[in-house]
Amino acid sequence: xxxxxxxxxxxxxxxxxxxxxxxxxxxxxxxxxxxxxxxxxxxxxxxxxxxxxxxxxxxxxxxxxxxxxxxxxxxxxxxxxxxxxxxxxxxxxxxxxxxxxxxxxxxxxxxxxxxxxxxxxxxxxxxxxxxxxxxxxxxxxxxxxxxxxxxxxxxxxxxxxxxxxxxxxxxxxxxxxxxxxxxxxxxxxxxxxxxxxxxxxxxxxxx
Amino acid sequence: xxxxxxxxxxxxxxxxxxxxxxxxxxxxxxxxxxxxxxxxxxxxxxxxxxxxxxxxxxxxxxxxxxxxxxxxxxxxxxxxxxxxxxxxxxxxxxxxxxxxxxxxxxxxxxxxxxxxxxxxxxxxxxxxxxxxxxxxxxxxxxxxxxxxxxxxxxxxxxxxxxxxxxxxxxxxxxxxxxxxxxxxxxxxxxxxxxxxxxxxxxxxxxxxxxxxxxxxxxxxxxxxxxxxxxxxxxxxxxxxxxxxxxxxxxxxxxxxxxxxxxxxxxxxxxxxxxxxxxxxxxxxxxxxxxxxxxxxxxxxxxxxxxxxxxxxxxxxxxxxxxxxxxxxxxxxxxxxxxxxxxxxxxxxxxxxxxxxxxxxxxxxxxxxxxxxxxxxxxxxxxxxxxxxxxxxxxxxxxxxxxxxxxxxxxxxxxxxxxxxxxxxxxxxxxxxxxxxxxxxxxxxxxxxxxxxxxxxxxxxxxxxxxxxxxxxxxxxxxxxxxxxxxx
Amino acid sequence: xxxxxxxxxxxxxxxxxxxxxxxxxxxxxxxxxxxxxxxxxxxxxxxxxxxxxxxxxxxxxxxxxxxxxxxxxxxxxxxxxxxxxxxxxxxxxxxxxxxxxxxxxxxxxxxxxxxxxxxxxxxxxxxxxxxxxxxxxxxxxxxxxxxxxxxxxxxxxxxxxxxxxxxxxxxxxxxxxxxxxxxxxxxxxxxxxxxxxxxxxxxxxxxxxxx
Numbered sequence: 001x002x003x004x005x006x007x008x009x010x011x012x013x014x015x016x017x018x019x020x021x022x023x024x025x026x027x028x029x030x031x032x033x034x035x036x037x038x039x040x041x042x043x044x045x046x047x048x049x050x051x052x053x054x055x056x057x058x059x060x061x062x063x064x065x066x067x068x069x070x071x072x073x074x075x076x077x078x079x080x081x082x083x084x085x086x087x088x089x090x091x092x093x094x095x096x097x098x099x100x101x102x103x104x105x106x107x108x109x110x111x112x113x114x115x116x117x118x119x120x121x122x123x124x125x126x127x128x129x130x131x132x133x134x135x136x137x138x139x140x141x142x143x144x145x146x147x148x149x150x151x152x153x154x155x156x157x158x159x160x161x162x163x164x165x166x167x168x169x170x171x172x173x174x175x176x177x178x179x180x181x182x183x184x185x186x187x188x189x190x191x192x193x194x195x196x197x198x199x200x201x202x203x204x205x206x207x
Numbered sequence: 208x209x210x211x212x213x214x215x216x217x218x219x220x221x222x223x224x225x226x227x228x229x230x231x232x233x234x235x236x237x238x239x240x241x242x243x244x245x246x247x248x249x250x251x252x253x254x255x256x257x258x259x260x261x262x263x264x265x266x267x268x269x270x271x272x273x274x275x276x277x278x279x280x281x282x283x284x285x286x287x288x289x290x291x292x293x294x295x296x297x298x299x300x301x302x303x304x305x306x307x308x309x310x311x312x313x314x315x316x317x318x319x320x321x322x323x324x325x326x327x328x329x330x331x332x333x334x335x336x337x338x339x340x341x342x343x344x345x346x347x348x349x350x351x352x353x354x355x356x357x358x359x360x361x362x363x364x365x366x367x368x369x370x371x372x373x374x375x376x377x378x379x380x381x382x383x384x385x386x387x388x389x390x391x392x393x394x395x396x397x398x399x400x401x402x403x404x405x406x407x408x409x410x411x412x413x414x415x416x417x418x419x420x421x422x423x424x425x426x427x428x429x430x431x432x433x434x435x436x437x438x439x440x441x442x443x444x445x446x447x448x449x450x451x452x453x454x455x456x457x458x459x460x461x462x463x464x465x466x467x468x469x470x471x472x473x474x475x476x477x478x479x480x481x482x483x484x485x486x487x488x489x490x491x492x493x494x495x496x497x498x499x500x501x502x503x504x505x506x507x508x509x510x511x512x513x514x515x516x517x518x519x520x521x522x523x524x525x526x527x528x529x530x531x532x533x534x535x536x537x538x539x540x541x542x543x544x545x546x547x548x549x550x551x552x553x554x555x556x557x558x559x560x561x562x563x564x565x566x567x568x569x570x571x572x573x574x575x576x577x578x579x580x581x582x583x584x585x586x587x588x589x590x591x592x593x594x595x596x597x598x599x600x601x602x603x604x605x606x607x608x609x610x611x612x613x614x615x616x617x618x619x620x621x622x623x624x625x626x627x628x629x630x631x632x633x634x635x636x637x638x639x640x641x642x643x644x645x646x647x648x649x650x651x652x653x654x655x656x657x658x659x660x661x662x663x664x665x666x667x668x669x670x671x672x673x674x675x676x677x678x679x680x681x682x683x684x685x686x687x688x689x690x691x692x693x694x
Numbered sequence: 695x696x697x698x699x700x701x702x703x704x705x706x707x708x709x710x711x712x713x714x715x716x717x718x719x720x721x722x723x724x725x726x727x728x729x730x731x732x733x734x735x736x737x738x739x740x741x742x743x744x745x746x747x748x749x750x751x752x753x754x755x756x757x758x759x760x761x762x763x764x765x766x767x768x769x770x771x772x773x774x775x776x777x778x779x780x781x782x783x784x785x786x787x788x789x790x791x792x793x794x795x796x797x798x799x800x801x802x803x804x805x806x807x808x809x810x811x812x813x814x815x816x817x818x819x820x821x822x823x824x825x826x827x828x829x830x831x832x833x834x835x836x837x838x839x840x841x842x843x844x845x846x847x848x849x850x851x852x853x854x855x856x857x858x859x860x861x862x863x864x865x866x867x868x869x870x871x872x873x874x875x876x877x878x879x880x881x882x883x884x885x886x887x888x889x890x891x892x893x894x895x896x897x898x899x900x901x902x903x904x905x
Contacts, residue, residue, distance in 0.1 A: 333799065637803075
């Protein structure tokens with residue numbers, strides 16, 4: 001089983017989420033890495049995957065929305081990928097901050113490193129699943145990432161009480177509140193996107 | 208105190224009618240959701256229309272919306288309002304014979320109404336498709352409902368009217384006003400009438416009605432359900448009484464104005480559209496105040512989550528309530544609406560509210576209510592948990608597939624090519640939607656299966672028993688004298 | 695009296711609560727809806743607008759019966775791509791004789807406000823009976839029964855008179871000759887007549903030039 005003596009490399013700690021989730025949760029609960037280790041050892045690299053895969057896929061295959069593929073200039077794709085990366089980091093950090101803020105209400109451990117570790121754990125399947133961005137067909141991505149998202153939700157609901165050391169019932173409430181935060185952020189992003197496109201920043205649409 | 212008065216004050220609650228409305232609500236839920244699933248399937252495989260008028264998508268969709276809103280939704284609201292108004296007033300329902308008339312009239316109206324819709328009787332306005340004979344019958348039944356509900360409150364033994372009754376009350380009063388005005392029409396034949404309002408005026412009246420059917424039926428009424436059943440289930444008082452007062456009046460005031468956000472960039476006056484934007488954003492505040500009230504109440508009752516499957520439904524219902532009441536105002540902003548109007552995004556938004564909020568809170572309430580009506584524990588906690596995961600997965604899959612579909616749709620519709628012509632034909636875009644329609648069908652099937660599991664579970668809970676008789680608590684005379692006398 | 699004080703009185707009095715809700719909920723309608731209903735510009739027909747002739751009216755009522763608005767909108771928005779795709783954007787004056795309005799809220803199929811004249815009668819005839827025959831990828835339901843049923847001449851005069859009561863200027867001649875106008879016509883003929891008429895009211899003055 002896991003040795004409690006030597007700390008494992010962060011990426012392995014989180015990577016275990018895929019094949020040995022309960023072990024991963026227990027490990028993070030007992031040996032929470034520091035925020036720096038989580039961020040620079042795992043989160044940053046996991047967060048790099050989706051934009052990199054998206055960049056490669058978009059330049060090779062183009063965006064596929066069910067009509068003929070849309071090819072964009074390299075510089076545009078690079079800009080979009082960079083923005084994607086930035087947004088993922090903002091999402092990761094803000095969710096961890098919100099989790100820390102909520103932890104007080106739900107009697108959970110308020111250490112930021114644990115919150116960051118939890119969010120990274122939850123995001124790990126999505127980061128790995130983002131390999132589907134190599135073929136940027138909208139529908140295919142949806143079909144792959146929705147079950148992946150279910151895996152993340154499972155990690156959230158089961159993992160939160162363990163990693164943040166709270167009662168499972170309180171953990172369920174806190175997990176639901178975090179999902180509310182993520183959904184709201186997602187909708188905000190959707191609407192900001194719509195507004196930006198209308199202003200001409202983004203795909204050329206004629207309103 | 209006379210013998211008659213004493214008898215009236217100690218008579219048991221009329222709960223058999225609650226059982227009746229709950230049972231019918233579940234039947235309509237299954238029928239209405241089946242119609243929805245069939246409609247979704249027809250969009251994937253149009254052969255399922257079979258060239259039959261009563262099976263065609265247009266009529267099936269209309270039957271779907273009416274069955275879920277007025278069959279499932281309203282039956283649940285009337286039933287739960289009768290349960291809670293008695294218990295918050297400590298008195299038996301006013302005129303039970305009238306209440307039972309409402310029950311039979313309502314169910315008959317739904318049966319005949321759905322039949323009429325499939326036969327092609329259609330007023331032509333969304334969620335007001337039932338033609339004038341039904342409109343009149345519904346109005347009469349609704350007035351009777353009002354008499355029973357407010358009559359019970361007038362007879363109450365507790366001076367302050369509890370907050371759930373304000374919300375149910377707002378449902379009754381405002382929906383009556385909206386229904387009557389929007390359905391004003393001159394009949395030509397038994398099954399055909401013409402709207403009193405023409406064209407652009409009709410549009411404004413329709414969406415004053417349509418949005419507030421959402422506001423007062425789907426929101427106000429179900430908030431009444433929340434404000435009674437959540438504290439009961441959580442065994443905690445509402446977190447903030449003051450917040451609930453402010454939120455209530457702000458809610459009643461603001462919702463009414465939001466209708467024109469259904470009409471952005473149409474031929475109605477700009478000032479009406481702009482008011483719709485502003486007030487839709489204002490509406491965020493009372494909606495979220497209520498959500499926060501609910502969440503904070505539940506978070507005090509977390510221990511019950513371990514044993515009570517119903518509470519999980521309430522928690523997620525609040526999450527989706529927050530989502531839907533946030534997304535709505537966002538979509539009301541003109542520049543967002545440009546992208547969302549006429550697309551699948553609107554459908555996704557509707558169902559995030561209808562499935563995530565309305566259905567889930569009703570399910571949670573039924574899991575709490577039916578064991579109490581039966582005087583027995585829930586037949587299977589495991590089935591209830593399975594239902595929960597099916598409902599949650601179905602809702603999320605629905606929303607995600609429709610977000611993706613809607614955004615693609617509007618992007619492709621609005622794209623011009625380098626020569627300034629429309630880039631994609633309508634058919635191109637429609638073809639691109641096909642896989643999303645399949646995902647949405649799957650989502651609907653999952654949700655329906657969950658609902659069927661609930662029906663089986665609650666039926667087994669009630670097998671072979673009758674509704675338990677409960678008497679209101681008898682208060683001390685001094686308290687009674689101090690409280691009775693205000694009407 | 696403070697707000698909470700006022701509220702304490704309302705929450706102890708059923709009548710006050712009922713009236714309170716009614717008054718507060720009426721404000722929005724009184725300010726936003728009532729003036730629009732009284733605004734003549736919204737119900738005054740534009741110069742070239744006429745009430746639907748009997749055959750087209752029957753077609754329109756069939757459109758409503760079959761719930762076509764569920765999938766088809768009739769409201770072109772003043773957006774560049776939309777105007778390029780569908781034609782002139784919608785003005786209020788076009789809809790003065792639309793009872794009820796049929797603007798729709800969803801485009802599963804294309805907008806139909808300007809569909810008149812874009813396709814031949816023969817195309818519509820095939821399309822309504824078997825949409826996939828002319829548009830292979832179409833998911834529209836077939837409407838074969840429209841070709842099998844006669845356009846109902848029985849109540850057309852009642853309908854026209856009802857509309858005249860509501861303000862549509864139908865002359866006695868039109869009403870008297872209406873059954874004859876429907877003689878030998880199927881519901882499909884009526885539907886096609888209605889569809890081919892859609893959009894001919896475009897080009898009227900724009901009262902809401904703020905667009």
